[in-house]
Amino acid sequence: xxxxxxxxxxxxxxxxxxxxxxxxxxxxxxxxxxxxxxxxxxxxxxxxxxxxxxxxxxxxxxxxxxxxxxxxxxxxxxxxxxxxxxxxxxxxxxxxxxxxxxxxxxxxxxxxxxxxxxxxxxxxxxxxxxxxxxxxxxxxxxxxxxxxxxxxxxxxxxxxxxxxxxxxxxxxxxxxxxxxxxxxxxxxxxxxxxxxxxxxxxxxxxxxxxxxxxxxxxxxxxxxxxxxxxxxxxxxxxxxxxxxxxxxxxxxxxxxxxxxxxxxxxxxxxxxxxxxxxxxxxxxxxxxxxxxxxxxxxxxxxxxxxxxxxxxxxxxxxxxxxxxxx
Amino acid sequence: xxxxxxxxxxxxxxxxxxxxxxxxxxxxxxxxxxxxxxxxxxxxxxxxxxxxxxxxxxxxxxxxxxxxxxxxxxxxxxxxxxxxxxxxxxxxxxxxxxxxxxxxxxxxxxxxxxxxxxxxxxxxxxxxxxxxxxxxxxxxxxxxxxxxxxxxxxxxxxxxxxxxxxxxxxxxxxxxxxxxxxxxxxxxxxxxxxxxxxxxxxxxxxxxxxxxxxxxxxxxxxxxxxxxxxxxxxxxxxxxxxxxxxxxxxxxxxxxxxxxxxxxxxxxxxxxxxxxxxxxxxxxxxxxxxxxxxxxxxxxxxxxxxxxxxxxxxxxxxxxxxxxxxxxxxxxxxxxxxxxxxxxxxxxxxxxxxxxxxxxxxxxxxxxxxxxxxxxxxxxxxxxxxx
Numbered sequence: 001x002x003x004x005x006x007x008x009x010x011x012x013x014x015x016x017x018x019x020x021x022x023x024x025x026x027x028x029x030x031x032x033x034x035x036x037x038x039x040x041x042x043x044x045x046x047x048x049x050x051x052x053x054x055x056x057x058x059x060x061x062x063x064x065x066x067x068x069x070x071x072x073x074x075x076x077x078x079x080x081x082x083x084x085x086x087x088x089x090x091x092x093x094x095x096x097x098x099x100x101x102x103x104x105x106x107x108x109x110x111x112x113x114x115x116x117x118x119x120x121x122x123x124x125x126x127x128x129x130x131x132x133x134x135x136x137x138x139x140x141x142x143x144x145x146x147x148x149x150x151x152x153x154x155x156x157x158x159x160x161x162x163x164x165x166x167x168x169x170x171x172x173x174x175x176x177x178x179x180x181x182x183x184x185x186x187x188x189x190x191x192x193x194x195x196x197x198x199x200x201x202x203x204x205x206x207x208x209x210x211x212x213x214x215x216x217x218x219x220x221x222x223x224x225x226x227x228x229x230x231x232x233x234x235x236x237x238x239x240x241x242x243x244x245x246x247x248x249x250x251x252x253x254x255x256x257x258x259x260x261x262x263x264x265x266x267x268x269x270x271x272x273x274x275x276x277x278x279x280x281x282x283x284x285x286x287x288x289x290x291x292x293x294x295x296x297x298x299x300x301x302x303x304x305x306x307x308x309x310x311x312x313x314x315x316x317x318x319x320x321x322x323x324x325x326x
Numbered sequence: 327x328x329x330x331x332x333x334x335x336x337x338x339x340x341x342x343x344x345x346x347x348x349x350x351x352x353x354x355x356x357x358x359x360x361x362x363x364x365x366x367x368x369x370x371x372x373x374x375x376x377x378x379x380x381x382x383x384x385x386x387x388x389x390x391x392x393x394x395x396x397x398x399x400x401x402x403x404x405x406x407x408x409x410x411x412x413x414x415x416x417x418x419x420x421x422x423x424x425x426x427x428x429x430x431x432x433x434x435x436x437x438x439x440x441x442x443x444x445x446x447x448x449x450x451x452x453x454x455x456x457x458x459x460x461x462x463x464x465x466x467x468x469x470x471x472x473x474x475x476x477x478x479x480x481x482x483x484x485x486x487x488x489x490x491x492x493x494x495x496x497x498x499x500x501x502x503x504x505x506x507x508x509x510x511x512x513x514x515x516x517x518x519x520x521x522x523x524x525x526x527x528x529x530x531x532x533x534x535x536x537x538x539x540x541x542x543x544x545x546x547x548x549x550x551x552x553x554x555x556x557x558x559x560x561x562x563x564x565x566x567x568x569x570x571x572x573x574x575x576x577x578x579x580x581x582x583x584x585x586x587x588x589x590x591x592x593x594x595x596x597x598x599x600x601x602x603x604x605x606x607x608x609x610x611x612x613x614x615x616x617x618x619x620x621x622x623x624x625x626x627x628x629x630x631x632x633x634x635x636x637x638x639x640x641x642x643x644x645x646x647x648x649x650x651x652x653x654x655x656x657x658x659x660x661x662x663x664x665x666x667x668x669x670x671x672x673x674x675x676x677x678x679x680x681x682x683x684x685x686x687x688x689x690x691x692x693x694x695x696x697x698x699x700x701x702x703x704x705x706x707x708x709x710x711x712x713x
Contacts, residue, residue: 034447037448038448038451039452039455040451128330128331128332128333131330132330132332132351132354132667136354199445199447200445200517202445203668206445206668207339208339208340208442208443208444208445208671209667209668209670210667211339289448290446291444291445291446291449291515291517291518291520292444292445292446292517292521292668293517293520293521294520294521294666294669295354295666295668296666297520
């Protein structure tokens, strides 16, 4: 059992299977929403699943001049990084499967893995479009990663803990931390767009410019793994933001304490699911309403309009805490 | 990062047709650009001199899928000039209307594509949805959504009925309002401006040196429009403004196109008001007398020139087509050089390229010895596949 439980957590719930299933559903919601915004009909609910199955069945090609090992390993590392990070995010109660003081740093680190893996995978694909896309991945990383980290720092400072579970717990019976760090919340959402490489920050994968960039040489199963990585990262990233700013599974008026543990878990799960879908709604809205930025515009804009305001927000939080005398 | 050779095409999502562009890039900056055309050479000019005039009309319509009416218009204009045939007034107005319908549909198509090139998919979807209105009008008038086959030697094929006039007026009013909305988006939407302002810059003087035409030229502040400069049909009788923009960038070209949609709507309204009753065709001889003529029309992409030489039979001796894209290509290379890789698609799109109209093949005889030769089919295939 001691071996089986972590395996269950990694592979079935809340790990791989759950993430993929919810990710596919969220991806359908996303596609349907964008379709509605754009006056289209949009795909049926099973479309993301069908796409995935189709990719899995397709021929797998490794370019002749690519570095075979790096090309094959990077998508798996990226996906593993995302799945590992869900273990530390509270999903059904203000306590995650696994928690320790400092797991916020670990999650942020794990969520950076896909970007690095994408860079390496693109770099070793031996394709000029992939090379340019890969350098854009890294350049963009500097744009959104610093603001994202600073934004996550806000709730951590306010809750006085580096553990995501602790931060969520601090919101369980009081106000959500979005009230203390509204700027950080908005910044985290925008940085998440960059992390997921979506419009307006989809420059590394821009299909009219670099033809999906680092992913250009990937086909079949490996491309499916990349798709899964971004699919699951959407869920994990949104869950992280929900946990840090929106109280995770908590919602006012729902008496979690008086419910049976299993029922409280299910209700908490649903509450969090709705919050995640709301964040996905925001992502879709941005995708529908905006055009793609150039890479240098992106970095400049992010550091100026995301980096500096979050720093100010953290300063305000520290001052407030002094006043309250915590 | 070392200098990298960066190919765009022959197959590339940003290009709707096969053409090869080669860029030398330094990081994200383009330091040099070159273009190789000729991937979709279809030997149209040669085919024209093997078919009679009526068959050529069919062929010319198919030079381009988007400006097909402009091609037949120019061809008919040249042939009618040789034959000395004056078409009825009503036919002239109907031709003008088709010309402007096509301009609306083409410019709206372009605006959607421009949105797609900069990752603004919603703009693409919205513009193409609204474009359906003009497509429906075209279908109602001519029976076809593309390749309308309205223009024929000596007039037009179908008449406009009063019911059609009502529907056209309704559709045009809607399109005019939408075009105003898009002009508003193009000047206010922040991310759209970020991707178009100062992108693909070229001065009006450079445009003229390089022979650019159409919205590219007008987007750089030079007010040259064949409809004004050398009026054909009844363009000297309608009121419209030659739209120019001093911005000299992609935004300038976008604005010129969107404003031309509004103008086209106004021209159509005027045409509907002015159109007299009468015949829509006049008799056209099967054999065209000996002679030659050049016709120029303002197609959506710019000035389109047809040269036709007749030898007195029912088959033209020579048909030469100069499409606007060919004239705009040198300017487009200058626009991308010095810019960012990210701006290549939108900059190229800003000339509204149409490569299969443009592709020509020229084989020069040896100048020194004066020897000429005949190329065999395998040689031609080899020429077409050169890497």
